[in-house]
Amino acid sequence: MPISGFPEWLPAQRIIEQRVIDRIRSTFELYGFAPLETRSVEPLPTLLSKGETSKEVYLLHRLQGAPDEASGDDQLGLHFDLTVPFARYVVENAGKLVFPFRRYQIQKVWRGERPQEGRYREFLQADIDVVNRDNLPFHYDTEMPLVIGDALSGLPIPAARIQVNNRKVCEGFYRGLGLTDTEQVLRTVDKLDKIGPARVAEQIVETAGASEAQAAACLDLAAISAEDASFVDAVRKLGVEDPLLDEGLEELVRVVETAREHAPGLVAAELKIARGLDYYTGTVYETQLRGYERFGSVCSGGRYDNLASSGKDRFPGVGISIGVSRMLGVLFGQQALSVSRSVPTCVLVALPHEEQRVACDRIAASLRRRGIPTEVAPTAAKFGKQIQYADRRGIPYVWFPGADGEPDSVKDIRSGDQVSADAASWQPPAEDLHPVVSGA
Structure with a gap:
């Protein structure tokens, strides 16, 4: 109360x-x-x-x-x-x-x-x-x-x-x-x-x-x-x-x-x-x-x-x-x-299967070491639902671990653009790294 x-x-x-x-x-x-x-x-x-x-x-x-x-x-x-x-x-x-x-x-x-x-x-x-x-x-x-x-x-x-x-x-x-x-x-x-x-x-x-x-x-x-x-x-x-x-x-x-x-x-x-x-x-x-x-x-x-x-x-x-x-x-x-968003998270690492959580945690840790606020998806739901989860929270990027030897990719869910990316070197635009406060 x-x-x-x-x-x-x-x-x-x-x-x-x-x-x-x-x-x-x-x-x-x-x-x-x-x-x-x-x-x-x-x-x-x-x-x-x-x-x-x-x-x-x-x-x-x-x-x-x-x-x-x-x-x-x-x-x-x-x-x-x-x-x-x-x-x-x-x-x-x-x-x-x-x-x-x-x-x-x-x-x-x-x-x-x-x-x-x-x-x-x-x-x-x-x-x-x-x-x-x-x-x-x-x-x-x-x-x-x-x-x-x-x-x-x-x-x-x-x-x-x-x-x-x-x-x-x-x-x-x-x-x-x-x-x-x-x-x-x-x-x-x-x-x-x-x-x-x-x-x-x-x-x-x-x-x-x-x-x-x-x-x-x-x-x-x-x-x-x-x-x-x-x-x-x-x-x-x-x-x-x-x-x-x-x-x-x-x-x-x-x-x-x-x-x-x-x-x-x-x-x-x-x-x-x-x-x-x-x-x-x-x-x-x-x-x-x-x-x-x-x-x-x-x-x-x-x-x-x-x-x-x-x-x-x-x-x-x-x-x-x-x-x-x-x-x-x-x-x-x-x-x-x-x-610009109500959470500090810049990147959500998508979770293809629960068995891959350890691998996804490694990706998140690599991004965090370079100062990129990152979290791993809470459950291994369909990718569409994981993207919806990120969208509801205002998280701008979703990271997809590569499968069968394919490279990882990251998607800007606002524009729909998706590109190959390496967790050891990828960097978001400066304006997306942290929430941006603006006046009316």
Whole structure:
């Protein structure tokens, strides 16, 4: 019985997912990120200290556990993202790591959200982060979108548009307006796409002690968008001044202008982007697929200066995460991705008689040694039925062992072409060797 929010892909979809993961992983490694996997659980106090997540955390306890196991500081929860466990890992292993430390992590996470298209309670994320001891140079903030743009541009998916903002811009602006509870304003502005500007303005007044004029100014800031540095002039026209605002604008310009130079059209400044998690302190990212904007962000992250610390040591970082399951769930739901076959098999070796299975296994082994995915027919049925079996599974080639001294032959069952072949040298066309993923 299916459980809502816990996706189980069909084989064809799983092949697509693995191809996507392969592309993402190879791109991350191309940029020098090292692989890492952390445990699935964290102490509950650690999970609850990083933002408004208490409603989303899944708790872990034994069915027959003692009553005191279900409460207290020792209680464990499944991680809801990969950044919090990564920060904990850095602190615990700081003496063994070389800084700045660049890592990627492709792993499942769990979040108690209301399931809907593209949103799950168990899902796969692919993260990259760079952390350093004491101070992290800002150029890493400008690198993050370029890595993601590179990874996603190599996939048969709609073009990505990475929206960036800087929390210093927002917090400095709110301070300049005279507002003190800047975190509450940020959390409220983050709901813009969900509840609309009118309701956001009401909540800023209700929860952050703002006047209607101050709330209106917050919305004016959130409405600013640009693909170049012109957003700075738009902010200045609002007439608000604050040193933190100046610092944030300068940083945001660097991110946007760097992307314009290396990947035109990839990045745009969107001053409504806030990100719901409290640990972000500067640059924040959200990514939408063009034509799929209504489904929201499929890749997000940001700068965090205070998430990881131990005594006098501080480990600031910046990271960004691709919601692999979220992105694929949306594209699967819109039939926007397909694969040429639902099995890896390229060749089916036909079985004339059960007594010849050992000989057919040898043929298959010879093909496999040269990297050709091969299987032997399950039964010695009539050749027509064996061809039908291959056709149903999408296997493009059927191999026929030679009889009475005749050479072997291989048949392309799509075209009907059949030629003599030697298992030690025959090679299929490159496009047939493995399943090919394509977009709609």
